[in-house]
Amino acid sequence: MKNLLFRPxxxxxxxxxxxxxxxxxxxxxxxxxxxxxxxxxxxxARVEALLKQMTLEEKIGQLAAFSPGFATGPGATNxxxxxxxxxxxxxxxxxxxNASAINHYQHxxxxxxxxKIPILFGLDVIHGHRTTFPVPLxxxxxxxxxxxxxVARFGAVEARADGIAQVFSPMVDISxxxxxxxxxxxxxxxxxxxxxxxxxxxxxxxxxxxxKPDSVLACVKHYAAYGAAIAGRDYNATDMSEITLRQVYLExxxxxxxxGAGSVMSSFNSINGVPASANPFTLTQVLRGEWGFAGPVVSxxxxxxxxxxxxxxxxxxxxARKALEAGMDVDMASNLYPTxxxxxxxxxxxxxxxxxxxxxxxLRVKFALGLFEHPYTVEGPAxxxxxxxxxxxxxxxxxxxxxxxxxxxxxxxALLPLxxxxxxxxxxxxxxxxxxxxxxxxxxxxxxxxxVTLRTALAERLGDRLLYAEGCGLLSGEEGNLLKRVSFIGxxxxxxxxxxxxxxxxxxxxxxxxxxxxxxxxxxxxSATWMEGEAGSxxxxxxxxxxxxxxxxxxATGKPVVLVILAARPLEIKWAAAHVPAIVEAWSxxxxxxxxxxxxxxxxxxxxxxxxxxxxxxxGQEPLYYAQLPTGRPASGDLSHMPRNGDERxxxxxxxxxxxxxxxxxxxxxxxxxSYSQPAISRAEVPVREVLASRRxxxxxxxxxxxxxxxxxxxxxxxxxxxxxxxxxxxxxxxKGFARVALAPGETKHVDFPLGFDELNFYNVEVKRTVEPxxxxxxxxxxxxxxAETALKIVE
Ligand code: BGC
Numbered sequence: 181m182k183n184l185l186f187r188p189x190x191x192x193x194x195x196x197x198x199x200x201x202x203x204x205x206x207x208x209x210x211x212x213x214x215x216x217x218x219x220x221x222x223x224x225a226r227v228e229a230l231l232k233q234m235t236l237e238e239k240i241g242q243l244a245a246f247s248p249g250f251a252t253g254p255g256a257t258n259x260x261x262x263x264x265x266x267x268x269x270x271x272x273x274x275x276x277x278n279a280s281a282i283n284h285y286q287h288x289x290x291x292x293x294x295x296k297i298p299i300l301f302g303l304d305v306i307h308g309h310r311t312t313f314p315v316p317l318x319x320x321x322x323x324x325x326x327x328x329x330x331v332a333r334f335g336a337v338e339a340r341a342d343g344i345a346q347v348f349s350p351m352v353d354i355s356x357x358x359x360x361x362x363x364x365x366x367x368x369x370x371x372x373x374x375x376x377x378x379x380x381x382x383x384x385x386x387x388x389x390x391x392k393p394d395s396v397l398a399c400v401k402h403y404a405a406y407g408a409a410i411a412g413r414d415y416n417a418t419d420m421s422e423i424t425l426r427q428v429y430l431e432x433x434x435x436x437x438x439x440g441a442g443s444v445m446s447s448f449n450s451i452n453g454v455p456a457s458a459n460p461f462t463l464t465q466v467l468r469g470e471w472g473f474a475g476p477v478v479s480x481x482x483x484x485x486x487x488x489x490x491x492x493x494x495x496x497x498x499x500a501r502k503a504l505e506a507g508m509d510v511d512m513a514s515n516l517y518p519t520x521x522x523x524x525x526x527x528x529x530x531x532x533x534x535x536x537x538x539x540x541x542x543l544r545v546k547f548a549l550g551l552f553e554h555p556y557t558v559e560g561p562a563x564x565x566x567x568x569x570x571x572x573x574x575x576x577x578x579x580x581x582x583x584x585x586x587x588x589x590x591x592x593x594a595l596l597p598l599x600x601x602x603x604x605x606x607x608x609x610x611x612x613x614x615x616x617x618x619x620x621x622x623x624x625x626x627x628x629x630x631x632v633t634l635r636t637a638l639a640e641r642l643g644d645r646l647l648y649a650e651g652c653g654l655l656s657g658e659e660g661n662l663l664k665r666v667s668f669i670g671x672x673x674x675x676x677x678x679x680x681x682x683x684x685x686x687x688x689x690x691x692x693x694x695x696x697x698x699x700x701x702x703x704x705x706x707s708a709t710w711m712e713g714e715a716g717s718x719x720x721x722x723x724x725x726x727x728x729x730x731x732x733x734x735x736a737t738g739k740p741v742v743l744v745i746l747a748a749r750p751l752e753i754k755w756a757a758a759h760v761p762a763i764v765e766a767w768s769x770x771x772x773x774x775x776x777x778x779x780x781x782x783x784x785x786x787x788x789x790x791x792x793x794x795x796x797x798x799x800g801q802e803p804l805y806y807a808q809l810p811t812g813r814p815a816s817g818d819l820s821h822m823p824r825n826g827d828e829r830x831x832x833x834x835x836x837x838x839x840x841x842x843x844x845x846x847x848x849x850x851x852x853x854x855s856y857s858q859p860a861i862s863r864a865e866v867p868v869r870e871v872l873a874s875r876r877x878x879x880x881x882x883x884x885x886x887x888x889x890x891x892x893x894x895x896x897x898x899x900x901x902x903x904x905x906x907x908x909x910x911x912x913x914x915x916k917g918f919a920r921v922a923l924a925p926g927e928t929k930h931v932d933f934p935l936g937f938d939e940l941n942f943y944n945v946e947v948k949r950t951v952e953p954x955x956x957x958x959x960x961x962x963x964x965x966x967x968a969e970t971a972l973k974i975v976e
Contacts, residue, residue: 212472215440217390217548219474226552227543231536233295239535240521242271242297242542243504245478245512248285249275252304252714253481257515261285265299266292269518271542272346272478272510274302277625279557282343286555297543298551302346302399302478304624306365307331309338310563311771312619312626313573315708315748316351316377318580318767320367320792321848323896323918325380327576332384334572336396342625343557345549346397348445350381352432353402357803358793359412361716364621364708364748364768366407368792369805369845371428372915375435382439390442390548397545400436402447402480404462405429412802414717415448423908423943425451428807430462434471442475442545446508448483455490457483458499463507476541478510479503485514496520501530509538565630570772577776582765583787583849584795585757589740595699595762596742597783597851602699606647607638608690608734609703610654610727611746617654620748620768621713630771634703634744637774641782647697651690651734652726653681654707659724683726687733694734701781702731702760705747708768712748721752721799728755735759744777750795757842765791783851788894788920790848790963794841801837806845806964807911815839846898846915846963852889852925856897856968859883859960865973871951877934879972883960884930887923894922895962899933905954907944913964916940933960935972 217223231239241264248261252275264270265288276282282301289299307313313331320328332350339347354374355363367377378400385398405425409416420429437444444467446457456462457479467473487499497520500511504521511517524530546552586596598605611617615631638646653660660681694700704727706712711724722728732755735741743760745751748768756763764787769776779785796804815833833839862880871878885897899917903910917933940956941949955973959966 212470215442215474218442218544223544223547226547227540230295230297230543231539234539236522236525236532236535238268238295239539240518241267241269242539243510243521243535244270244515244518245272245274245302245510246270246515247275247513248273249277249281251275251513253513255482255485256513259515262288265289268293268295268297270299271297272300272302272512274512276301277303277342277344279341279343279559283556283559286343290555298546298555300346300397300542300546300549300551301344302348303339303344304349304622305335305339305344305347305396306349306351306622306624307335307620307770308573308626309335309342309344310625310627311338311565311569311573312623312631313770314577314580315364315620315622315768317364317366317368317748317792318769319576320373320377321582321765321767321789322576322579323373323790323792324579324920325376327579328377328380329384330572331576332381334569336385337394338563339396340394341557341560344396345551346399346443347385348399348401349385350378350398350436351401352378352436353405353407353447354429354432355407355793356805357407357409357412358721358750358796359718359799359802360407360409360414361621361712361718361749362407362414362714363793364712367432369794370792370807370915371431373792373918374432378432378436379439382436382441386440386442388440390545391550393550393554395549397442397549398436399443399445399478400433400441401445402456403433403444403467403477404447404456405451406447406449406456409449412717414715417450419452422947426947427943430466437467437471437473442548444473444475444477446477446479446483448480448486450490455487455492457508458487458492458503458506460506468507474541475545476509476538477507479508479512479514481512482514484508484511484516497524504530504538505534509541565771573770574772574775574779577769577772578779578785580767580769580789581777581780581787582789582791582847583780584763584765584843584847585761586849587761589761592740595740596764596781598699598742598781604645604647604697605638605642606649606694606697606700606739607635607703608649608651608693608700609730610650610652610725611705612648612650612703614654617708617746618769618773619771620708621716626771632772632774634701634774634777637778638701641778647693649690649693650686651702651730652683652686654725654727655681655710656683656725657681681725683729687726687730690730691733691737694737694739697739699740699742700734700737701742701744702734703744703746704731705745706749706751708748712768719799721750721796723751731756731760742781744781750793752796752799754797754842783891786851786891786893787848788850788896790846790896790898791843792845794845795843797840797842798837800834801839804841806841807914809909810912844964846896847965848896848963850893850895852887852891852893854893854895854923854962855886855888856961857884859958859968859970861958861970861972864971865975868951868953868974868976871937871940871974875937877936879935881933881935881958881960881970882930883968884928885921885923886928887925890925892922892924894920896920897931898961898963898966900959900964900966901939902957903940903942903954904957906942907952908942910942913959915964940974
């Protein structure tokens with residue numbers, strides 16, 4: 181495959197030009213659909229009028245973002261922020277989270293700066309603002325874009341009330357390696373699901389109208405392919421073919437931009453040797469040239485400054501010039517643009533037109549947001565976690581919790597949902613009563629004092645029928661000491677839940693507690709505040725500290741155990757899967773964590789979520805994802821349904837472990853059961869020219885889904901395809917449709933999935949999206965293991 185580093189930029193532009201001349205056949209890229217507000221004549225006339233009045237320094241001021249609040253990375257420069265605001269030197273300010281601080285700087289900008297250009301205030305509003313919802317990975321588990329839209333709406337309303345008009349969200353990085361701590365911010369491993377969620381986030385934040393007083397400017401991040409950091413080590417390089425980049429990693433960004441996303445954040449990593457923050461291919465050719473994006477690209481924290489460490493130039497002036505010329509508009513935090521761009525414009529090294537273009541993009545969003553007319557924020561009362569907000573957080577969280585396993589226990593039957601038979605219940609584990617941990621990573625303005633833990637929620641239901649034991653520390657003493665040396669935001673909250681463990685004693689106490697009860701609920705996982713999110717990479721994926729020993733000791737009592745996993749990344753839970761009858765994946769559920777988990781445990785809410793990411797058997801399988809490319813020697817259990825291991829040695833497999841996931845993508849149980857009819861294709865054969873002619877569906881796959889159990893439930897019906905004869909090999913399965921279907925006991929509903937160019941296309945060797953004559957195998961079912969099968973033939 182061509183290396184992006186050597187791919188001449190102009191050659192690709194030429195291709196686009198030729199494609200445009202050729203009238204854009206259906207195989208060519210669809211015409212870009214820019215956000216109409218950013219393309220509007222009125223907005224652009226105002227931008228041009230203002231631009232004409234600006235000095236070079238004022239222009240460059242719009243291309244700088246500074247943080248008068250906390251720092252979200254290293255390398256922060258100390259600035260005189262009042263002075264900066266007064267001279268128009270910080271077009272964006274970030275990390276302020278209340279209206280009074282924001283108004284302070286806005287008043288200076290509007291009253292003291294020469295041109296009175298309002299400042300755009302940005303913040304990491306990742307899974308709600310004041311009201312903390314489950315982390316984005318959990319939201320993806322709902323397979324319900326409407327939940328992402330709702331969470332974005334809550335975030336937007338609350339953020340705007342605090343004066344924040346730009347949110348650094350959604351994070352749409354495809355994440356296939358849970359060693360990477362930022363997987364929690366993503367929608368997981370799949371581009372189809374990721375794109376659906378991305379569109380919903382944008383809709384929720386921007387409401388298709390940035391000028392609404394409760395819309396915020398979304399900032400899609402981290403562009404691009406940040407989630408593919410080699411070996412899961414944060415900030416590491418990514419390296420992949422252009423086909424994979426486009427077909428897998430760029431898809432959710434494209435979806436977000438097509439949905440009207442108003443700003444984009446570049447990523448820290450390099451892509452095939454070119455840093456993403458100085459990458460003309462991704463920032464200009466693809467984003468602007470192909471997708472028609474008209475807003476600003478903001479760098480990630482200090483990412484322009486870090487181009488020096490990336491070694492793409494001898495000095496700050498060179499790397500900043502490369503970034504700006506590549507299409508990197510706003511320098512966040514490094515203070516390089518404000519110091520090195522102007523002299524290069526004056527010496528003729530950088531055309532002023534390049535600066536102007538970047539400034540236009542920033543001003544466009546400020547005009548579109550209505551900031552010139554409404555720069556200030558009315559300072560309202562302090563945040564209150566009202567019953568309405570709590571109810572929304574609880575409902576959403578319950579929709580994200582995945583029931584992984586619910587095997588019958590001798591003499592008891594299925595453990596879940598818990599019934600009155602469980603007279604005495606033990607709640608055990610370091611995450612049973614840790615409020616800050618419930619909010620999850622990147623809950624910048626979430627307040628642990630509002631968080632409901634599992635202990636609180638269970639005590640409400642069970643009173644003195646509940647016994648509690650912490651069991652062990654979340655981290656071992658050694659892990660704790662190591663992490664204490666590292667400083668980062670959220671640390672204070674985390675410290676409060678970092679007891680110095682005396683694990684042998686506390687495990688013995690927990691065992692005694694379990695023995696007095698009918699069932700033990702174990703709340704285990706990893707520390708969201710310490711170990712997840714940015715710079716939270718791990719080389720192991722087990723429970724931290726002594727939690728595994730605790731689990732084994734409690735299971736050894738013979739009491740039935742329900743394991744509630746509170747970790748927003750896939751953990752290695754092989755022992756638990758073999759020995760614990762009931763397992764619930766609860767991620768980081770947010771402010772209503774305890775209530776939402778209890779709703780599931782007691783069956784008030786029937787679980788409906790599905791895994792947006794594969795859970796591995798062993799960390800050595802990572803990156804593990806269901807949509808693997810085929811090999812010539814498929815081994816046991818590959819989704820290709822090739823013969824199971826014939827104990828042939830020379831197969832693509834491990835000597836010591838299966839290839840398959842422990843729990844696969846799309847997996848999730850319910851308290852009822854669903855059956856599927858044989859899927860039916862509306863047409864067995866379709867001529868290829870018909871598929872290429874438009875983006876309309878050419879066929880549909882229909883299936884009947886029945887609730888065969890005795891309680892109401894919702895099934896996420898999933899459709900997977902496999903292209904069996906493509907000119908470039910295609911994944912063994914790809915998700916191409918899903919639908920949440922609510923069914924009363926005994927009820928049957930029919931679901932139709934459309935298939936057309938959008939679902940069937942792939943990138944050929946010329947890196948063009950196309951469809952060729954082939955046969956698509958098609959499966960419909962409740963996970964990526966679906967077996968009910970049909971096919972669609974594409975003929976000459
Ligand atoms: C993170 C971004 C975040 C930015 C601003 C960086 O460290 O990578 O996701 O938006 O800080 O806070």
